[in-house]
Amino acid sequence: MWSSMLLVTSTLFIPLEIYIPFLTERYQDIFSPYSSGIRAAFYGTIWVMLIAMISSVPISVGAAIYLEEYAKPTKTTKLIQALVTNLAGVPSIVFGMFGLAIFVKQGGIGWGLGPSILAAGLTMGVMAMPIIVLASQEALRSVPRSLRESAYGVGCTQWQVTKDHVLPSAMPGIMTGSILAMSRIMGEAAPLVVVGATAMIVFDPEPLAGLLGGNVNFTVIPIQIYFWTSEPDPAWHAMAAAASISLIALLVAMNSIAIVLRQHFRRRLN
Amino acid sequence: MSEEAQTEEIPNSTRDLEIDDEKELMIEDLDLWYGDKQALYGVSLPIAKNSVTALIGPSGCGKSTLLRMMNRMNDLIPICHYDGKISMGDVEITGKDADLVEIRKKIGMVFQRPNPFPKSIYDNVGYGVKLHFKPTREELDAIVEKSLKRAALWKEVADRQHELGTSLSGGQQQRLCIARTIAIEPDVILMDEPCSALDPIATAAIEELILELKKDFTVVIVTHSMSQAARVSDYTGFMYLGRLVEFDKTEKIFSDPDNELTKRYITGRFG
Numbered sequence: 001m002w003s004s005m006l007l008v009t010s011t012l013f014i015p016l017e018i019y020i021p022f023l024t025e026r027y028q029d030i031f032s033p034y035s036s037g038i039r040a041a042f043y044g045t046i047w048v049m050l051i052a053m054i055s056s057v058p059i060s061v062g063a064a065i066y067l068e069e070y071a072k073p074t075k076t077t078k079l080i081q082a083l084v085t086n087l088a089g090v091p092s093i094v095f096g097m098f099g100l101a102i103f104v105k106q107g108g109i110g111w112g113l114g115p116s117i118l119a120a121g122l123t124m125g126v127m128a129m130p131i132i133v134l135a136s137q138e139a140l141r142s143v144p145r146s147l148r149e150s151a152y153g154v155g156c157t158q159w160q161v162t163k164d165h166v167l168p169s170a171m172p173g174i175m176t177g178s179i180l181a182m183s184r185i186m187g188e189a190a191p192l193v194v195v196g197a198t199a200m201i202v203f204d205p206e207p208l209a210g211l212l213g214g215n216v217n218f219t220v221i222p223i224q225i226y227f228w229t230s231e232p233d234p235a236w237h238a239m240a241a242a243a244s245i246s247l248i249a250l251l252v253a254m255n256s257i258a259i260v261l262r263q264h265f266r267r268r269l270n
Numbered sequence: 271m272s273e274e275a276q277t278e279e280i281p282n283s284t285r286d287l288e289i290d291d292e293k294e295l296m297i298e299d300l301d302l303w304y305g306d307k308q309a310l311y312g313v314s315l316p317i318a319k320n321s322v323t324a325l326i327g328p329s330g331c332g333k334s335t336l337l338r339m340m341n342r343m344n345d346l347i348p349i350c351h352y353d354g355k356i357s358m359g360d361v362e363i364t365g366k367d368a369d370l371v372e373i374r375k376k377i378g379m380v381f382q383r384p385n386p387f388p389k390s391i392y393d394n395v396g397y398g399v400k401l402h403f404k405p406t407r408e409e410l411d412a413i414v415e416k417s418l419k420r421a422a423l424w425k426e427v428a429d430r431q432h433e434l435g436t437s438l439s440g441g442q443q444q445r446l447c448i449a450r451t452i453a454i455e456p457d458v459i460l461m462d463e464p465c466s467a468l469d470p471i472a473t474a475a476i477e478e479l480i481l482e483l484k485k486d487f488t489v490v491i492v493t494h495s496m497s498q499a500a501r502v503s504d505y506t507g508f509m510y511l512g513r514l515v516e517f518d519k520t521e522k523i524f525s526d527p528d529n530e531l532t533k534r535y536i537t538g539r540f541g
């Protein structure tokens with residue numbers, strides 16, 4: 001207790017005059033690595049994640065509830081289950097191609113969103129779906145039968161059992177699964193290379209440009225790292241390493257949130 | 271063992287049962303299968319109103335299955351299918367278009383292991399009431415208090431109704447489950463070995479409660495303990511291998527059973 005307080009207060013006396021422009025500065029140009037930052041890539045990552053989360057979590061949790069609670073075990077259900085399980089193992093580049101065909105391209109089945117954040121977020125959402133579905137199913141399955149029985153016993157309909165009892169009990173598992181899926185797609189570069197993330201972004205990205213028009217260009221941290229490592233100037237390699245550390249810090253933060261949420265809900269349940 | 275001896279060991283279910291009291295439930299010729307395996311064979315059984323009916327028998331004889339059939343709890347098991355009729359007055363419980371919510375409101379259930387919701391004590395009792403009756407806050411408070419009192423739990427939890435139901439002791443949890451069941455004013459309460467996870471003192475409390483409850487409700491109880499059946503029940507049915515071997519007034523079953531199997535079971539010579 002005392003030692004930790006000492007540790008915290010001691011940091012106040014460290015002469016902290018280091019300015020970290022790295023996180024807040026925009027990319028300047030190819031000749032000035034040390035004054036460049038990952039601001040655009042950071043915003044790009046956050047937007048892509050947000051869109052992926054909004055588009056995938058409700059659908060995936062709904063699908064998991066349907067498969068686990070409602071679907072009768074017919075051949076079709078088994079087939080869907082097998083497909084979902086397999087989708088979770090499909091290489092990410094394939095999802096990139098899917099996103100390119102559906103979200104980016106205009107005409108045919110394409111939605112014509114262009115190489116934008118919206119298209120990238122939706123692609124990443126599709127990629128996260130099978131993972132979230134499987135994690136949610138696992139969480140729903142682990143809700144004890146006695147809880148369902150007691151709910152049916154007081155005369156709940158199936159939806160009331162699901163909504164009032166099963167879902168709240170499965171919530172920690174579902175949230176953990178969703179956040180872990182998000183942190184997995186946060187580190188993905190391959191699908192976005194196909195969807196069309198660019199490396200040289202000078203301005204902050206516009207998240208809805210694919211729909212409303214405007215500058216659709218965007219990038220995310222993994223892509224930024226990838227392009228910087230392929231520059232000849234070793235200074236850029238140092239920048240890539242710094243960006244990697246930022247990415248890892250972001251991942252650790254996400255996973256910590258998952259742990260905190262899970263603990264919070266567990267405590268509320270027990 | 272010769273085939274003849276075996277058929278002698280497995281009697282048919284008794285039929286044409288008559289009881290003097292008014293009937294609450296009537297089970298007629300109920301067959302039930304789990305997949306290909308038959309679990310009940312032509313069981314017929316009347317349940318007398320405002321009385322305690324006990325079902326006894328060795329493990330796996332189908333007594334829990336029969337009990338769970340009375341409020342269609344077996345519907346939760348996908349491979350379970352059945353043939354026969356259970357009726358409650360004019361309502362046919364086994365009917366294809368039976369309203370399961372209405373049935374489970376009228377026929378409540380208390381399970382083997384205490385299974386309160388992971389909610390507060392108050393919400394545990396109030397949940398079902400809110401579901402079915404849409405009471406005002408004051409009405410709900412009154413119902414919760416009354417139900418906890420009737421379940422002999424009020425004195426212990428009056429000042430901590432907002433603590434989690436799962437934080438109570440096993441016996442208290444089981445009485446909470448009973449309070450939750452009686453809060454929605456069912457006609458029948460089904461109890462599936464309600465004391466098997468409890469110590470003797472908690473068991474005694476529940477048994478006392480059952481005797482109290484039968485004034486207002488019809489109770490059907492499945493139990494492993496013959497002494498418990500003898501203590502609390504008015505009628506007793508003895509089941510064996512999916513058949514209802516004998517059904518009669520409890521005094522008759524425990525003093526002078528008609529069936530040789532029943533006699534051997536209650537004297538502890540098998541099962």
